[in-house]
Amino acid sequence: MTLSAATLTPGFADAVHDAQAVFRCALTALSRPGQWAAVPHLPPAPAPLSPAAAAMILTLADMDTPLWLDPVLSTPDVSGWVRFHTGAPLVSLPEQAAFAVIADCAALTALDRFSLGTAEAPDLAATLIVQLPPQEADADARILTGPGINGSVSLSVSGLPDAFWADRDAFAPLFPQGVDVLLTTPGAVCGLPRTTRATLSAAG
Amino acid sequence: MYVAVKGGEKAIDTAHQLLAEQRRGDTAVAELTLDQIKNQMTLAVDRVMTEGSLYDRDLAALAIKQARGDLMEAIFLLRAYRTTLPRLATTEPLETDALRIIRRISATFKDLPGGQVLGPTFDYTHRLLDFALAADGEAPVPVPADAAPLEPCPRVTALLNAEGLIEPDLAADDAEPGDITREPPLYPADRAVRLQTLARADEGWLLALGYSTQRGYAKSHPFAGEIRIGSVDVEIIPEELGFPVCIGSIEVAECEMINQFKGSKTTPPQFTRGYGLTFGHGERKAMSMALVDRALRARELGEDITAPAQDEEFVLSHGDTVESSGFTQHLKLPHYVDFQSELVAVRALRAEYDARRRARSGEQGEL
Amino acid sequence: MSAAPSPLTAGQQARQRWIGILAEIPLPELEAAAAALPQQPGYTFLRAPEIGSALIRARSGGTGSRFNLGEMTLTRCAVRLDSGLTGFSWVAGRDRRHAELAAVFDALMQDPALSDSLDRTLITPAEQRRDAARHSMAAKAAATRVDFFTLVRGENE
Structure with missing residues (x-):
């Protein structure tokens, strides 16, 4: 594949330091599940890739991390941009991916398509970078519990199918296997690591 | 601990x-x-x-x-x-056939196409200390650059290949070679993993093992088929362009050992090969690597594995100086708790031993 | 893996040549050539100069199966000129400025208004100096070429 140089957009303005700041942000998001963190540097990403998801890709992906783009994101511009800036091998099957980037949230079912890691190597599990659709005001609230949460925290997110939450629950007994999720809006990120349990709020 | x-x-x-x-x-x-x-x-x-x-x-x-x-x-x-560098590219395999040669010798053929080129070698120095260098020396007399350029230097092994007396070394498959900086080695290791490990291994370790094969610990009957030193272009194929470009050139030393082989159940009598390649002018290391590479091919060639140099787990897992000096030198770190428990154990054993001895001499006294 | 390579177009061959030469030009020559440009080009980084490594592959026996010999340092850069032309560079070593200027000149060399003069003043002279240095080294090596005479081991003669 030869890139279309004409449409290529830059990555981070300061590749090393911006990636370090965004890495700190991703770390905070995964260690404080359910709390939104503003992404400190947002690259000019090619549509339909969102700036926050693009920042996560620039920060986390490299030549050694196979990356899967969902069908909505598998455009020449997005594929070319990811390859140009990260060198990550783009894979056609979700189970091959270390990172999976998802824009079509309605289709985010059957999470067992992704690698859950193995009992011996749970680090081989996939991390899903999810671009949420514009959020509705009256989204269902979920009560999150688990490591990194003092008691419980409420998270209201719209656009994720019930099967997404059900599959996460189904993986709970498999721990340390499972998938980690980074939910993104255009400018912020929220972590849902495999250790976080979510229940639909009775009040919601 | x-x-x-x-x-x-x-x-x-x-x-x-x-x-x-x-x-x-x-x-x-x-x-x-x-x-x-x-x-x-x-x-x-x-x-x-x-x-x-x-x-x-x-x-x-x-x-x-x-x-x-x-x-x-x-x-x-x-x-x-x-380890701090992001990996940006994988090069095309070095075209060592196209080496810009500064040294090229063969111990197997006197008259080679391209000739024997001594280059900057210590080989024919007398190993006498040169006290002129101890004084503030003048610049050495430059070698005139007016000789006729070298003819192309085909590989010595290619000459033997013509007779079919040497095993071929062909690009067997397109499988991605293993990378020990990414995946921990598993034994038995394939040749690509062995060569990468040997290329990083301590020269002294490989030299000693190679020497052991010459002294009879793995009968390999080696000849230095060819030693080449020179610079070679390094190319990558950037995805942005889709064609190879040169990113610079590096110097390498290459050695191909040719070993007599009487044949085995699986392989006819022929010459076999061992390969060594290093950065720079690492000729001795390249030769040692080639000897050890050949010794480690024992299993593949159906030879009996009798010598240390043929034992790949022994050879490959003890040759890395970062590992071996790290593990040796970690003995300097505080082992106070460990040693305390050993001290208690030895004291107890000693007390038991002394008591047993006293009891025994008491018994003897009664006789 | 790359499929069987298709022959390069004349344009690709020309670009392959100047990219390779730009990677090996000493930095002072690049700086001088940049300073001598009739008009300083405006550009933005598509990919700011970045230091990393390239995994060096070789083949067993020189011709056999591939293996990983080691790594080398490599700096890459990509720029887009204000004119819209894009330039890339991959330069052995860790010199960010070299990578930046090599990418700028890769872009400028694609500009028909500049390519001939840049080739004449920068690329070709650098190529000639590189070739002369290589030729000189090869000639010095050739001066150490030796013919060994094998003496007959005739103890009884």
């Missing part, structure tokens, strides 16, 4: 300061520059790059200076730096 200890920050800081002072030595003597190391300690730079597994002459010179000339320490420094 060792345990973490706290404290000592001030002593450690001062020790580092003392290290820096000793590194610098007498300040009345001019400080060594990296350019001097890079240009005048070239074989040390070559070795640090080869075993440090990173071709960068400036960094290797810095590592040598920082390590006070301790090449193993310098190799460690370069390896540590290497």
Whole structure:
């Protein structure tokens, strides 16, 4: 594949330091599940890739991390941009991916398509970078519990199918296997690591 | 097992300061520059790059200076730096056929197409200390650059191939070669993994093992089929362009050993090959590597495995200086808790032993 | 893996040549050539100069299966000129400025208004100096070429 140089957009303005700041942000998001963190540097990403998801890709992906783009994101511009800036091998099957980037949230079912890691190597599990659709005001609230949460925290997110939450629950007994999720809006990120349990709020 | 200890920050800081002072030595003597190391300690730079597994002459010179000339320490420094680099590309396989040759010799054929080119070798020096170098020497007389250029130098093994008397070494498959910097080695290891491990291995280790094969520990009957030293272009195929481009050139030393082979159940009598390749002018390392590569092919060629140099787990897992010096030197770290428990155990054993002896001499006294 | 390579177009061959030469030009020559440009080009980084490594592959026996010999330092850069032309560079070593200027000149060399003069003043002279240095080294090596005479081991003669 030869890139279309004409449409290529830059990555981070300061590749090393911006990636370090965004890495700190991703770390905070995964260690404080359910709390939104503003992404400190947002690259000019090619549509339909969102700036926050693009920042996560620039920060986390490299030549050694196979990356899967969902069908909505598998455009020449997005594929070319990811390859140009990260060198990550783009894979056609979700189970091959270390990172999976998802824009079509309605289709985010059957999470067992992704690698859950193995009992011996749970680090081989996939991390899903999810671009949420514009959020509705009256989204269902979920009560999150688990490591990194003092008691419980409420998270209201719209656009994720019930099967997404059900599959996460189904993986709970498999721990340390499972998938980690980074939910993104255009400018912020929220972590849902495999250790976080979510229940639909009775009040919601 | 060792345990973490706290404290000592001030002593450690001062020790580092003392290290820096000793590194610098007498300040009345001019400080060594990296350019001097890079240009005048070239074989040390070559070795640090080869075993440090990173071709960068400036960094290797810095590592040598920082390590006070301790090449193993310098190799460690370069390896540590290497791990901080994002990997941006994988090169096309080096075209060593196209080496711009500065040295090329064969011990198997006297008259070679392209000829025998001695190059900058120690081989015919008399190993007498040259006191002229101890005085502030004048620049050596330059070698005139007016000789007719070399003819193409085909590989010596290609000459033997014509007779069908040497095993071919063909690009067997397109499988991605394993990378020990990414996946831990598993035994048995394939040849690609073995060669990568040997390329990073300690020269002294490979030299000793290679020597052992010559002395009969693995009968390999080696001949230096060909030794080539020179520079070669390095190419990558960037995805942005889709065609190969040259990113620079590196110097390498290549050795192909040719070994007599009487044949086995699976392989007819023929000459077999061992291969060595290093950065820079690492000729001795390349030769040693080729001897050990050949010895490690015993299983593949159906030979009996009788000697240390043929035992791949033994050879491959003990040749890395970062690992071996690390594990040896970790013995210096505090083992106080471990040793306390051993002390208790030995005291108890000794008390039992003494009691048994007293009891026995008591019994004897009664006889 | 790359499929069987298709022959390069004349344009690709020309670009392959100047990219390779730009990677090996000493930095002072690049700086001088940049300073001598009739008009300083405006550009933005598509990919700011970045230091990393390239995994060096070789083949067993020179011709056999591939293996990983080691790594080398590599700096890459990509720029887009204000004119819209994009330039890339991949330069052995860790010199960010070299990579930046090599990418700028890769872009400028694609500009028909500049390519001939840049080739004449920068690329070709650098190529000639590189070739002369290689030729000189090869000639010195050739001066150490030796013919060994095998003496007959005739103890009884």
